[in-house]
Amino acid sequence: MKKVALLFPGQGSQYVGMGQKLAAESSLVRDIFARADEVLGFSLSRICFEGPNEELKLTSHTQPALLAHSYALYSYLKENLGHSFSTEVVLGHSVGEYMALVAAEALSFEEALKLVRLRGSLMQEAVPVGVGKMVAILGMDADLLIAGAKEVSAQGAGHQVMCANFNSMQQIVVSGDAMGCDELVLLLKEKHADIRFKSIELPVSAPFHCSLMNPAAEKMKDALEKAEISSTKLPYIANVDAKLYPVGTKKDVLINNLVKQIPSAVLWTQSIGLLDNDL
DSSP states (O other), rough: OOOEEEEOTTTTTTTTTTHHHHHHHHHHHHHHHHHHHHHHHHHHHHHHHHOOOOOOOOOOHHHHHHHHHHHHHHHHHHHHGGGEEEEEEEEEEEHOOOOOOOOHTTHHHHHHHHHHHHHHHHHHSSSOOTEEEEEEEEEHHHHHHHHHHHHTTTTSSSEEEEEEEETTEEEEEEEEEHHHHHHHHHHHHTTTSSSSOOOEEOOOOOOOGGGGGGGHHHHHHHHHHSSOOOSSSOOOOOOOTOEETTOOOOHHHHHHHHHTTTTTTHHHHHHHHHHHHHH
């Protein structure tokens, strides 16, 4: 029997039509999307299958859509291939961490849906549209980016910018107020003119995984404390510290990780490196 790690995607991987073909073929998948519609009180399945994209990319829709789609794929995989592999560890990128905890049986699908719906709404409400920004930096060393972000944030102009997603060795996303992100790109060009790097502004509605998300984290903590969360039945890797948490990790630890995750960087590169070492 093969041992595998299950990785669940985060925001940005959504697309109109997600799950539609599989739902047409599988009653299991149709049932999962129907359950999601019932729990949320609106037709998430229609938004996933038909769009429009403007509706799907709303953070409060995107996050439950990704969870429902991931859960559908995961359930279909278990139904058809469950006898041929053993899950060694689970992890997810940002909102994908909730799906990882569903796979680890710490959260029910329904509980996770309600939580990520709220999470998306709180994260959107934390910063007005247009005030914040996220920019992908390609080809710049992480240490230089971290130092640049600290310099911009310490200049006294009130700007906040920080590394938000360590997606790979060649792609790191920065997040903060719009002017702070712009200032960081200019600073990098001035200080490191010898480095050929690219900056790409991301089409997102809020600056996720930075200190501007602190209000959302505080409100999310209350919801998580009231939620039905069990100890994990699979090892999982948390975004906030890229550490492997064992079977039996308890609710208070999981809540702490999920709350800190909202205003903190997603250590995805570091998490993947942990897989290389431990599997």
